[in-house]
Amino acid sequence: MFDELHEECGVFGAYHVDEAAFSVYYGLHSLQHRGQEASGIAVYQDGRIETRKGKGLTIDVFNRPDLEQMKGRTAIGHVRYSTAGGQEAENIQPIVAHGHSGSIAIVHNGQIVNDMELRVELEQKGCIFQGTSDSEIILHMIMKERGSLLERVEKTARQLEGAFSFLVLQDDVIIAVRDKYGLRPLSYARNGEGYIISSETCAFEVQGIYDHVDVKPGEAVSFSRGLVRHHCYVDHPTSHMCAMEYIYFARPDSEIESINVHAFRKETGKMLARMDEDLDADLVIGVPDSSLSAAIGYAEESGVIMESGLVKNRFVTRTFIQPTQSLRDRGVRMKLTPVRDVVEGKSIVMIDDSIVRGTTSRRIVSLLKEAGAKEVHVRIASPIITSPCFYGVDTSTKKELIGANKTVEEIREYIQADSLKFMSCEDLKKAAGEVGLCTACFDGRYCSPLFSHEKSARGEE
Structure with a gap:
């Protein structure tokens, strides 16, 4: 869901x-x-x-x-x-x-x-x-x-x-x-x-x-x-460490190839802030939990205050599935709740780790605006996901990836954000230093033969 x-x-x-x-x-x-x-x-x-x-x-x-x-x-x-x-x-x-x-x-x-x-x-x-x-x-x-x-x-x-x-x-x-x-x-x-x-x-x-x-x-x-x-x-x-291990999967207190995951994510947040020198915002909010480190980095680099504008209910499991759109929307509300006193009347920079299908980003932006946010500027601490992964991540077809089917402006319109920016692959690799990364989900450059998955990689059924 x-x-x-x-x-x-x-x-x-x-x-x-x-x-x-x-x-x-x-x-x-x-x-x-x-x-x-x-x-x-x-x-x-x-x-x-x-x-x-x-x-x-x-x-x-x-x-x-x-x-x-x-x-x-x-x-x-x-x-x-x-x-x-x-x-x-x-x-x-x-x-x-x-x-x-x-x-x-x-x-x-x-x-x-x-x-x-x-x-x-x-x-x-x-x-x-x-x-x-x-x-x-x-x-x-x-x-x-x-x-x-x-x-x-x-x-x-x-x-x-x-x-x-x-x-x-x-x-x-x-x-x-x-x-x-x-x-x-x-x-x-x-x-x-x-x-x-x-x-x-x-x-x-x-x-x-x-x-x-x-x-x-x-x-x-x-x-x-x-x-x-x-x-x-x-x-x-x-060496082609999965970039998503740093961006999303691993716990922030883990160390992968001698790089602390929290430090990596914090650096990506700083990189995003350097892209926003002219943005006038009141608050930085990270979508809990994997985006909080990047939000800290953005706030430190930009000088914009970071606040807890979204509260996560940790007792909603990933198997919580409902059959109708209205119940799915309610499910998102059960998982994430905006803090009205924090966001009302504010121009917000919302930091998230990635956009896969776009539906949750759209719902979170909607929640923040319903709570009174004046503007919601979405910043993604990873490049646009354009290609399926065949190395253990559950994105197996291009048709389910919004980044493979829409431009950045079209994604912005879909999620109803006031602005939207992603990291580049080049900046992501800079954050990793000397560690080689697999960025296939962002650029389609797979490090191994794909065998029976070749057609899916090309977007064919």
Whole structure:
């Protein structure tokens, strides 16, 4: 219902950590912003893999007795938002397979773009799929390869195209893998005598750990026999971190490729302010929560006061869907409420992270004007989204993107703003410094082949 990009999934692992299930539970709780559909944990204990998972938030899926029964010291976990594969129970991770080489569990963040080709090949070789997610493809490929676990994982990773960070658990071993383009973040940190691995560094800090090591693009990192070993499974890996990780997905207290997410967003706000030297405004308002850092940057650079002009109801979930337009409008009012005493009679700069379909921006502008705002100038802390993403973001067709079908002026008219400006790709890359970014959703320049998704990328059905 809400016009916003949906999060990726999140993965977390604990190797040789006391009460590993509890460690993973707290890690997943910190990564809950990356997926609220389902949660799961797999623990290696007494020579086997024990798994518990279910639909809903981590806090709803697990209770203390569940976690106390999972007594192993090595575990992996997952929070899910489905971008490839539906919401069926079979797609909830960790996914476990049992074979002659033993049991293997996997958790995966991202999206494989050659999934259809690999699925057909695996089915022709006799593989039977229980679900529809691309994560199960990775598991089948690892199971059919020969050699040590590390060799099988590396052989599999070399055949995958697209975005992925995944963890593999077998026996008392975890292997953490990041795609060769570096599209998805993955890091690990020392925890006592063991290690923890996470999609975002904010999950380390909740456990009192502030130092970490990034898994590099094209790396497989093995945690085995108390040792950590780095293995580069491809020649010439590249760095194309998803720009949306900085703009929207990641928590502001996370660090990605040595850049703090809050600092990145704040810098984009400052850049927007430099485009507005002649704008006479009374207030800066950020749309909670991901736009607040950019709003702070805009206010500092422009000298315009920042206020809390929109209040967010944090108990309206992303699954709140209503069938009619009037009920959808009411849903937006349930989620965001303007503060009349703050906005009435004021000329406002409204900072948001992105515009996807335009419907929510239109409703927020309308809410502010209903509350008495004299003018609403919308500033977007990212470029115009013009192209679908096939790396794990739920924008798969051009027709659903307002930026692919309207000019900036037409978008301004649609959302009923008094003015509208976006960042440029060049400024976005400047904010990232030396970190290479994937900006495909803004400029259509994909860093990998797209296989069966090529027609969608060109806007063809």
